[in-house]
Amino acid sequence: MPTSNDLGNISRLSLRPLITCSCTICGADFEKAEGSRREVCSFQCKAERSRRYSRKYQADGRRVLAEFRSRFDGRDPTDEEILQLLDK
Ligand SMILES: [Zn+2]
Structure with a gap:
């Protein structure tokens, strides 16, 4: 036992x-x-992390989007791909 x-x-x-x-x-x-x-x-911090990334993304605006498009062969990257790029 x-x-x-x-x-x-x-x-x-x-x-x-x-x-x-x-x-x-x-x-x-x-x-x-x-x-x-x-x-x-926590989930709260996960949500805050997403908000920070979206702000960062919006701040850099179209220049960044154009750069992303060139990296992804002209197509729009998914949100996940954007977050991965911003993570670096
Ligand atoms: Zn936390």
Whole structure:
């Protein structure tokens, strides 16, 4: 019969290790699974991150859009592709 200690070890092994990161929006520490690309601590910060990117995108305006189009063979990039480019 397993002891409570054994059960604790089993559940640990079944999970990916957690690492502590700082939220890129509010700076709070949060835990995420190792290998996760998560950068924010909460849904609120995720929403704020999107707002910041859209503001940045609008501020640079048409010049940036023209640059994006040239990178994507003249088609409009998707929102996701824009965010990836702005991330760099
Ligand atoms: Zn946060």
